[in-house]
Amino acid sequence: GQQVMQIPQYQHVQEGEDFTTYCNSSTTLSNIQWYKQRPGGHPVFLIQLVKSGEVKKQKRLTFQFGEAKKNSSLHITATQTTDVGTYFCAGHTGTASKLTFGTGTRLQVTL
Amino acid sequence: EAGVVQSPRYKIIEKKQPVAFWCNPISGHNTLYWYRQNLGQGPELLIRYENEEAVDDSQLPKDRFSAERLKGVDSTLKIQPAELGDSAVYLCASSFGHSSYEQYFGPGTRLTVT
Numbered sequence: 001g002q003q004v005m006q007i008p009q010y011q012h013v014q015e016g017e018d019f020t021t022y023c024n025s026s027t028t029l030s031n032i033q034w035y036k037q038r039p040g041g042h043p044v045f046l047i048q049l050v051k052s053g054e055v056k057k058q059k060r061l062t063f064q065f066g067e068a069k070k071n072s073s074l075h076i077t078a079t080q081t082t083d084v085g086t087y088f089c090a091g092h093t094g095t096a097s098k099l100t101f102g103t104g105t106r107l108q109v110t111l
Numbered sequence: 112e113a114g115v116v117q118s119p120r121y122k123i124i125e126k127k128q129p130v131a132f133w134c135n136p137i138s139g140h141n142t143l144y145w146y147r148q149n150l151g152q153g154p155e156l157l158i159r160y161e162n163e164e165a166v167d168d169s170q171l172p173k174d175r176f177s178a179e180r181l182k183g184v185d186s187t188l189k190i191q192p193a194e195l196g197d198s199a200v201y202l203c204a205s206s207f208g209h210s211s212y213e214q215y216f217g218p219g220t221r222l223t224v225t
Contacts (some may be wrong), residue, residue: 004153031211042202045156045213088153092211098167099214101153 002027004091004102012108019079021105023072023089030092030111032072033099038085045075079109113137115217117203123223129191132220136184136205143180144214145188146202154202154216159181161209193224 003026013019023032031050036042048054049065056063062075071090087097089102116135136143141162157176159167162183168217171178175194180186200219204219206212214218 033213042216042219043204043214045215048211048213090153098156098159102157104151104153 002091002100003091004089004100006087006105007101008090008100008105010106010108012110013079015081015109015111016078019076019083019107021074021087021089021107023074023091023102025070025091025100026094027070028071030094030097032069032089032091034063034072034074035088035090035101036085037088039106041085043088071075076107079107081109083107084109115203115205115215117201117217117220119220120172120218121221123225126195126205126224127134127192129189130193130222131187132201132203132222133218134186134188135174136216138213140205140215141183141209142209142212143186143187144204144206145178146204146216147148148200148202148219150199157188167200190222193222195224198222198224 006023020087020098033048034046036046037043045062052069054065060077064073086104086106090103143160145157147157148154151223156170158171158178160180163180176190178188200221202219203217204214206214
């Protein structure tokens with residue numbers, strides 16, 4: 001079955017440093033979504049990417065979808081303590097298919 | 112606008128006991144999902160409903176798990192009998208349309224089976 005892996009599994013940065021998480025799918029995706037889950041909370045939708053090579057920005061967050069539509073990345077510039085949480089990518093292989101979540105990257109930010 | 116509502120938030124039961132979780136999706140969302148999230152892992156889909164119809168239940172352990180969505184609104188997920196390995200957070204989510212739309216998650220029910 002479809003597998004979606006993320007690296008790193010965990011990253012600890014100091015506030016102000018940059019952070020990147022990478023997402024790799026075993027199969028070609030029709031689209032990819034990113035979610036953030038705060039400690040003790042539930043996943044919250046951040047963004048969806050659909051087109052090959054697409055890049056989207058949300059303030060300090062930059063999302064990319066690979067040319068082959070099998071990988072994606074999330075980059076956070078100048079992290080803040082409010083960025084703490086686990087970031088999940090999640091991909092569809094078709095318009096009516098299930099959403100397969102990645103393994104997640106847990107981000108810890110300290111002052 | 113109210114979000115996805117789930118109850119209970121926490122449940123502790125002994126193994127072999129039954130348990131049920133309830134979910135009320137966002138008004139107007141016709142797609143409803145039940146996920147299971149184990150500690151340190153991403154959510155895994157158990158079942159997806161389009162209105163009243165279960166369109167994907169391939170990951171639902173049907174020997175002990177059942178779900179229903181009467182009238183295409185609220186949904187209930189049941190486990191009978193529960194096993195130790197069922198301890199997890201059970202998340203309900205809803206979306207406006209099919210799976211390609213963003214999903215809104217409820218707070219989840221943390222189940223502990225002892």
